[in-house]
Amino acid sequence: MRLAISALLLASALSPLSAAPLAKPVPLPELAARVSLPYQEFTLANGLRVIVSTDRKAPVVAVSVWYHAGSKDEPAGKTGFAHLFEHLMFNGSENAPGDFFKPLESVGATDYNGTTSFDRTNFFETVPTAALPLALFLESDRMGHLLGAVGQATLDRQRGVVQNEKRQDDNQPYGLVQYAEQQALFPDGHPYQHTTIGSMADLDHASLGDVREWFRGHYGPNNAVLALSGDIDAATARPLVEKYFGDIARGPQPTPTLAAVPTLPARKDETIHDQVATTRLYRAWAIPGLADPDIVPLDIASSVLGGLASSRLDNALIRKEGLAVSVSAGVEPLERVSQFEVQVDVKPGVDPQLVGRRLDAIIADLVAHGPTADEIQRAVTQEIAGRIFGLEKVGGLSGRAAVLAQGAVYTGDPGFYQKQLAQYAQATPASVTAALQKWLTRPVYALTVAPGPRAPYEEAKAGQAATKPIAGTKEVAASGDAPVMGPKRVAPPVGDISNLTYPAITRTTLSNGVKLVYAQRTGLPLTSLAITFDGGFSADPKAALGTGSLMLSLLDEGTTTRSSAEIASDQEHLGSRIAAGGSMDRAEIDLVVVTPNLAPGMDLLADVTLNPTFADIQRVKGEQLAGIQSQLSDPEGLAGRMLPGLIYGAGHPYAVPGGGLGDPAAVAKLTKADLVAYKNRWLRPTDSSIFIVSDLPLATIQPMLEARFAGWKAVGPAGTKALDTPVPAPRPRIVLVDRPGSPQSVIEAGEVLTAKGTDELLPLIAANDALGGSFLSRLNMDIRETKAWSYGVSSGISRYAGRIPYLVAAPVQTDKTGPAIQAMLGDMKAFLTTQPITDEERERTVERSVRQLPGSFETGNELLDAMQRNDLLQRPDDYYAHIADTYRALTTAELNAVARADIKPEQLVWVVVGDAAKVKPQLDTLGLPVEVVKAAPAK
Structure with a gap:
């Protein structure tokens, strides 16, 4: 029936x-004409280059500081130092002690973080206009007044955090591919051979003197670019930048690390095994840096090959021949040497060697005959549209400020992106074919990752430290001596911050x-x-x-x-x-x-x-x-x-x-x-x-x-849901999923609350902010920042329409799995009893939440998401127009009351995915039933 x-x-x-x-x-020319990013620039006497782009759509300013120092600049024995310093520079400076996120959160910063790559280290935040002086003070203090706040304890903690970040990345399926690729594509001594996160051995051996020397040699104003975008202009910015950055002395002038594009002597085929479900094929080449004129045609070629939804690999291997379930191709543009990479996930049951031969044939055909004009038009249209959408944001990792800073750091030209767009618009089948035949006729690195037991994982060898000098890098003459503290600097007050419109x-x-x-x-x-x-x-x-x-x-x-x-x-x-x-x-x-x-x-x-x-x-x-x-x-x-x-x-x-x-x-x-x-x-x-x-x-x-x-009509009866289905009584326990060889344990816990998503949950969300909802929360500061057992810990609710879950997530190093659960339970119980939310925590949460509002709806998609949330949760359309008043009305007593009423740590069910042989003895000491299940074998 x-x-x-x-x-x-x-x-x-x-x-x-x-x-x-x-x-x-x-x-296309009309579309490209829509991409415009005017800017002005000036340079301070100490060499700091400043770029300013005005955009008045919201009362916020993006601050982006790019240091021309990355992992390619690290000499042998110091791999991972640039990334380690990214972490250290978030842990307070001489005149702004404590975590860097604390003052940023207090002013309602959005899009704040830092990243490290082979070529640069950057820090960015978007702040309300009235908080720009404070943001400039903070950035200038960690540029010119950092080392007095970096002691041995800070170094040891952040070293542990970075090592757990490394374990977390390595623990993912295909997590060791990055090491295999870098080792294969680049010869010993090449600056791009080691990964940005570095080796465990080098991180272990980093001394306080080493990191002081590294900082003094690479983080001076003359090796940095400051980009400001948003509710600011150059005339207003200049005196502010002079005030906060002008007294910082120039650093040594680092010698740019040069690096040639290596060519393999012959095709290299390699197979490794991992706990993966699908055999994945890689094809990779080293290609020139992002300023080279061949990068644009190679990027277009990668889109034609496997980047577009209608790419050649999609059409052939997935749609027509049914040999693969996923394909991709792309260029990772780096300063000196970039990478062209192709990935194919083989359809289960299909011979990977057959797919590999077909993949090589498709690549060879594109190299020999080039793309069509229509393929180029589609690739370029997507590129231009993507850039237009990216420029909706003034800050973040890829918004207006970042685009200008990248051009200045890598090419000396903040407007480099416009020159690149012109290259895209002028590309022809002949120009793309010429670039392909120049670079992709060279020997390829062909890697296969097949399902199977991962080889014994030795953390100290996962990102092997270079044993030979790294060519092109130069030790900068900079002292590792203890710092001399300068005159005391005082953080500026924050003016009135505009309300959300x-x-x-x-x-x-x-x-x-x-x-x-x-x-x-x-x-x-x-x-x-x-x-x-x-x-x-x-x-x-x-x-x-x-x-x-x-x-x-x-x-x-x-x-x-x-x-x-x-x-x-x-x-x-x-x-x-x-x-x-x-x-x-x-x-x-x-x-x-x-x-x-x-x-x-x-x-x-x-x-x-x-x-x-x-x-x-x-x-x-x-x-x-x-x-x-x-x-x-x-x-x-x-x-x-x-x-x-x-x-x-x-x-x-x-x-x-x-x-x-x-x-x-x-x-x-x-x-x-x-x-x-x-x-x-x-x-x-x-x-x-x-x-x-x-x-x-x-x-x-x-x-x-x-x-x-208008012609759309309903067919048949509508579906129904039974969201009021009873939830079983809590049965707290630990379910341990045995995944042998895991360098880290993934911990997730949950319970079902009596509250529904359609209730007013702002008090609960605000209360949890102090426990596990922000970087400065108690769980994260304990497990990550104090104990250095994890790269990050969080807790919070999922906003369903019916009864909502309360969830905790904590990836931790294997030998701290049991202690981490015990510590989190202790933190939660103290939070609900002897150490309730403080007035300071309430104030921080309210201030951050209210002050973030003007910067929270920069893009059309952010606004669209908010409109949909209001509709799902049966809130008025102007809910966000009044949410600031709701936050300000919250009291410390109310937050404590709702936390005690809703959060029940003793009712949590814990799921732990890790190596049972190493983890179960730790879990058996916690007083909770432990059930062990096997992870499904890779197929």
């Missing part, structure tokens, strides 16, 4: 609305009942839309977990008018992206597009939403099954799949393995009729909303949507 009904639904659901032919996209939200409906929720965001020509419907992982039938994810994955894999490859190609012509995905309570189909191409972008969105054929189900099902196996081979994926069922009970809608990919046995049985029936139950016009953020007015957009969606 079920099959008969499904067949009837199939017949009615796939009677397509006619899809309009794709309108012509805007020409939340845009007006307009609601209306299309003629068929589809709800529209709209906000206008002027400035860049960008539009983001999300068709949201009441589905999500919790809508999956319990006997068929993964149905929703498979249905969503197939929407853009073929319609009644377009093939999968044509859909991908059309998106690329438009500089757009259509993606379908789900969360626990909702599913959505997203469109992001440059506004000049909005009309054809909507044509494509309507086609994939209304006219999918689900014709390629077997291929996409295979990809989803491979994704499940990948989760089962990943320690965090294992924990995330297991925990929901343990705390919600098998019958609850929220007892869904993490990520919603589902149960492999159930996914394998799904049919086209199952997917059509699911779509008809959940993707319905009267139960759907279209959220829109655009520079165009609603009066222009609504008729466009009406023309494309």
Whole structure:
């Protein structure tokens, strides 16, 4: 009977609305003309180069400091020093003692962090305009007044944190590939041969004198660039920068580390084994640095090969031949030497050698004959559109300030990105082919990572220290002596910080009942839309977990008018992206597009939403099954799949393995009729909303949507959920998933609270901020910053519509697994009894939360997400306009009361993924039942 009904639904659901032919996209020169980033610059007497770009859309300023010092500049025996110093520079300076994040959080900074690469170390934060003097004070103090605050204890703690970061990265599937690639592509002594995180041995041997010498030699103002972007201009910036940075003395002038592009003497094939689900093939070459004129055509070639959704590898190995489940290709642009890398995940059951030969043939064909003009146009359109979207942010890792700083540091020209865009626009099949034939006819490094036991893991050898001098690097003449403290500097006060101005939200409906929720965001020509419907992982039938994810994955894999490859190609012509995905309570189909191409972008969105054929189900099902196996081979994926069922009970809608990919046995049985029936139950016009953020007015957009969606009709009855399904009584215990050889244990814990996501949970969120919700929280400061057992610990809620879970996450070094759980339990119990939230913690949380608001909705997608959250949680559309008052009204007593009422550490269920032989004896001392299960073997 079920099959008969499904067949009837199939017949009615796939009677397509006619899809309009794709309108012509805007020409590339016109699109490229939209990318403009004006700036001014000046240089202080001490050599600090300052770049200022004004953008008044929000009362925030991005501060980005780039030091021209990275891992390629490290001599033998000092690998990892640049990255270690990134950590040390977050631990207070002479006039700003304590954690660097504390004053940043107090002023409501957003997008704040630091990173290290082969070529540079950067620090960045976006602050309210009134807090810019404080941000400049902090950055200048750690540039010119750091070493007096760096003692042996600080060095030892951050060394431990960095080593746990290394263990965390290495513990991932394919985590040792980086070491294999660097060792193979670069000869002994090459500055790019060792990884940025360095070797355990070198980190262990770093002395206080060593790190002082390294800092003095590389972090002077004459080796740095300061970029400011946002609510600032050069005339205002100059006196502020002079005030805070002008008295810092020049450092020694580092000699630039030069590095030639190495060529392998012959093709090198290598195979390693790891706890992975899928055999992965790599092809890699060393290519020239990012200022070389061949980098742009090589980047275009990588997109054509495996970067575009309609790439040659996608079309051949996945869509046509069914030999792979995932492909990619890309260029990692570095200062002196870049890398061109191709990856292919072999379809389970297919001979990897066969796929390797086919992969090499496709690459050889592209090298011999080059790309077509159409392929180049699609690649360049995507590149330009991506840059436009990236410039929505003034700061962060890749916003306006970072783009300008990168050009200045690597090429001496802040406007380098514009010259590169001109190169992209001028690329031809001949220029791309010439670059390919020059660089990719050289011998390749071919690495295969196959499922199997990982070779014995020796941490001290994982990133082997160089045993020979590193060519091109030079020891800078700088003292390792103890620092001499300078005159006391006083942090400036912070002025009045502007309140959030939340845009007006307009609601209306299309003629068929589809709800529209709209906000206008002027400035860049960008539009983001999300068709949201009441589905999500919790809508999956319990006997068929993964149905929703498979249905969503197939929407853009073929319609009644377009093939999968044509859909991908059309998106690329438009500089757009259509993606379908789900969360626990909702599913959505997203469109992001440059506004000049909005009309054809909507044509494509309507086609994939209304006219999918689900014709390629077997291929996409295979990809989803491979994704499940990948989760089962990943320690965090294992924990995330297991925990929901343990705390919600098998019958609850929220007892869904993490990520919603589902149960492999159930996914394998799904049919086209199952997917059509699911779509008809959940993707319905009267139960759907279209959220829109655009520079165009609603009066222009609504008729466009009406023309494309007015004919959408519901088919059959709507789906229902039983979110009120009872949750079983808590049964606290430890479930240990045995993963032999793991260098680190992944710990996740959870419990189900009585609260629902639709309740006002701001007091609980604020209370947890002090416990585990921020970098300065008690859990993170204890386990990471004090004990140095982890790279990071957190706790918090998942905001579901029904009863919500409280979750704790802590990856820790193997020998501290039991002690870490014991310490976290102790921290939580003290937090709820003898050491409650303090007035200072309440003040810090409230100030940070309120002051972050103006910088929290910089991009259209951030605003779109906020509009969707309000809708899901049944909050008013202007919720964020009044949230500051709600925060300010919170009292310390209220926060303590809600924490004690909701958080029950004694009811937590703990999942530990690690080496049971080493971990179980530690867990047996904790007084909780311990259940041991085997991790699924890699297939």
